[in-house]
Amino acid sequence: MKILVPVKRVIDYNVKPRVKADGTGVDLANVKMSMNPFDEIAVEEAIRLKEKGAATEIVAVSIGVPKAQETLRTALAMGADRAILIQTDAEVEPLGVAKLLARVAGEEQPGLIILGKQAIDDDSNQTGQMLAALLGWGQGTFASKVDVVGDGVNVTREVDGGLETVRLNIPAIITTDLRLNEPRYASLPNIMKAKSKPLATKAPDDYGVDISPRLETLKVSEPPTRSAGIKVADVDELVAKLKAMGVAA
Numbered sequence: 291m292k293i294l295v296p297v298k299r300v301i302d303y304n305v306k307p308r309v310k311a312d313g314t315g316v317d318l319a320n321v322k323m324s325m326n327p328f329d330e331i332a333v334e335e336a337i338r339l340k341e342k343g344a345a346t347e348i349v350a351v352s353i354g355v356p357k358a359q360e361t362l363r364t365a366l367a368m369g370a371d372r373a374i375l376i377q378t379d380a381e382v383e384p385l386g387v388a389k390l391l392a393r394v395a396g397e398e399q400p401g402l403i404i405l406g407k408q409a410i411d412d413d414s415n416q417t418g419q420m421l422a423a424l425l426g427w428g429q430g431t432f433a434s435k436v437d438v439v440g441d442g443v444n445v446t447r448e449v450d451g452g453l454e455t456v457r458l459n460i461p462a463i464i465t466t467d468l469r470l471n472e473p474r475y476a477s478l479p480n481i482m483k484a485k486s487k488p489l490a491t492k493a494p495d496d497y498g499v500d501i502s503p504r505l506e507t508l509k510v511s512e513p514p515t516r517s518a519g520i521k522v523a524d525v526d527e528l529v530a531k532l533k534a535m536g537v538a539a
């Protein structure tokens with residue numbers, strides 16, 4: 291079974307994003323970029339399934355600027371076998387990404403596509419679900435456990451207040467939650483080896499997909515700064531203040 295893992299190059303999770311002065315978006319100039327953390331979890335899960343003998347090949351795919359190659363090389367250094375970069379300077383919305391991935395799935399015929407549950411730059415949480423709909427495949431979203439059993443896959447999902455386990459027929463879509471696994475670091479020898487693993491470069495036009503935007507970002511703003519707190523003398527004063535605010539009865 292082949293596993294396809296879409297990986298997105300995003301602003302590093304340690305970086306505090308700066309909003310552009312004109313409010314049109316986040317300033318990416320000279321900002322550290324990395325693989326979306328949920329996608330690292332997806333790559334790790336695919337590698338573990340291969341190590342268990344449930345998968346034979348892992349193909350990483352990224353849609354983005356030429357530098358997204360670095361993200362793909364990271365996936366290769368972690369243990370993916372080959373990579374596909376669908377290169378574009380345009381900002382591709384989740385629907386466009388899902389349409390491109392559906393075409394790649396048509397060519398590659400994977401048994402599983404494991405995506406992150408969301409990209410930490412746009413927080414859309416849409417691509418996996420849209421891809422499942424476009425392909426007509428079952429989906430196990432927000433996975434905290436994945437077991438390939440027979441000709442299906444059991445996915446334990448994190449839901450409000452508990453866990454739910456669903457069984458999906460293969461081929462299927464899985465999206466990863468934080469607690470699924472702890473991704474490995476690529477070792478130096480594997481980083482060197484990754485340089486010679488195959489990486490194919492394509493364009494959205496090669497797949498005949500229209501990636502023109504359907505949405506317009508009207509405004510991006512910083513979160514409001516927190517106002518300073520006050521110290522209260524004792525619990526009685528605290529309760530009185532909470533009552534006055536309508537927070538306590």
Ligand code: AMP
Pocket residue numbers: 296297298299326328329351352353354382384387404405406407408409410412413414415416417418
């Ligand atoms: P989103 O729906 O934007 O929150 O993204 C959810 C997941 O879709 C990500 O964690 C990735 O696995 C995948 N994805 C989104 N955008 C891209 C992209 N440009 N290239 C590759 N994978 C992507």
